[in-house]
Amino acid sequence: GAGVSQTPSNKVTEKGKYVELRCDPISGHTALYWYRQSLGQGPEFLIYFQGTGAADDSGLPNDRFFAVRPEGSVSTLKIQRTERGDSAVYLCASSLTAGHNEQFFGPGTRLTVL
Amino acid sequence: GNSVTQMEGPVTLSEEAFLTINCTYTATGYPSLFWYVQYPGEGLQLLLKATKADDKGSNKGFEATYRKETTSFHLEKGSVQVSDSAVYFCALSQTGGTSYGKLTFGQGTILTVHP
Numbered sequence: 001g002a003g004v005s006q007t008p009s010n011k012v013t014e015k016g017k018y019v020e021l022r023c024d025p026i027s028g029h030t031a032l033y034w035y036r037q038s039l040g041q042g043p044e045f046l047i048y049f050q051g052t053g054a055a056d057d058s059g060l061p062n063d064r065f066f067a068v069r070p071e072g073s074v075s076t077l078k079i080q081r082t083e084r085g086d087s088a089v090y091l092c093a094s095s096l097t098a099g100h101n102e103q104f105f106g107p108g109t110r111l112t113v114l
Numbered sequence: 115g116n117s118v119t120q121m122e123g124p125v126t127l128s129e130e131a132f133l134t135i136n137c138t139y140t141a142t143g144y145p146s147l148f149w150y151v152q153y154p155g156e157g158l159q160l161l162l163k164a165t166k167a168d169d170k171g172s173n174k175g176f177e178a179t180y181r182k183e184t185t186s187f188h189l190e191k192g193s194v195q196v197s198d199s200a201v202y203f204c205a206l207s208q209t210g211g212t213s214y215g216k217l218t219f220g221q222g223t224i225l226t227v228h229p
Contacts, residue, residue: 004157031215042118042203042219043158056216091158098215105150105158 002026004106006092012112013082021077021109025094032075033103034067035091043091049075050098082113116141120204120220127194127227135189135223137178137204145206147171147180147187148217152201161189161202194227201225 005024013019025032031050035043045059049069057067064082069075079086089110093103121136139145149161149171162171167182176191187204204220 033216035217035219040221042205042221043217045216045218048216055214059216093158093217095215101215102160102163103215103217104160107157 004092004094004104006090006106006109008109009107010110010112012114014114015082015084017082017113019079019082019111021079021090021111023075023077023092023094023106025073025075025092026104027073029094029096029104030072031095031098031101031103032069033093033095034075034077035093037089037091037108039088046077046090048098055098079111082111084113087111087113116145116206116208116218118204118206118218118220120202120223122221122223124224124226127225129196129227129229130193131227133189133191133194133198133225135202135204135225137187137189137220139185139187139204139206141185141206141208141218143209144182145208147178148205148207149176149178149187149189150203150205150219152203152222154200158203194225196227196229199225199227 034046037043047057052072064080067077089108092106095101095103117140146165148163151161162173164171164180170179205217
């Protein structure tokens with residue numbers, strides 16, 4: 001079956017612009033996670049959804065970052081007033097449920113803010 | 115808070131050499147422990163996991179044992195191949211609470227294996 005997909009694969013934007021990054025999880029997976037990976041670092045947790053609700057958004061760096069998952073499937077990560085420091089690879093992962101289940105990662109969206 | 119520390123790379127080995135990548139962690143309670151691998155041009159994949167103390171995870175010739183007394187989860191392989199060249203990430207997942215399932219990663223270790 002299809003894995004986790006993310007679009008776009010690359011996004012170049014200018015400082016101050018708004019961007020949306022999309023994640024399509026594996027069908028039937030109720031848990032969805034967003035991570036951010038800076039160059040040479042491991043992924044850092046941003047937010048986690050169980051179904052439609054954000055169960056833990058403690059990793060969002062500030063209020064410019066917001067994510068939704070309105071129907072419990074596709075999720076969109078939204079970044080307002082982008083800054084150069086937002087440049088990173090944004091990873092999405094899904095799992096059957098939260099907890100010990102394996103998380104399956106998408107290929108990521110590389111965001112570059114000029 | 116939770117944290118994971120991996121040995122710094124890059125690690126360069128010849129084919130058939132023995133591999134160890136050290137990983138230690140800090141966490142409350144009893145986390146689950148994971149090794150993820152990222153091959154060139156590909157996404158993160160789960161390599162192996164262990165969910166309780168003294169468990170050994172294994173896959174593709176790689177092994178790691180959950181050592182609670184030393185808070186470690188070192189990755190080992192007896193004979194590496196060129197195809198093992200990748201970035202390896204140690205990670206933990208806290209059980210329970212609102213952070214259930216959230217992964218905390220180490221910084222990654224680049225492994226290059228030469229023929």
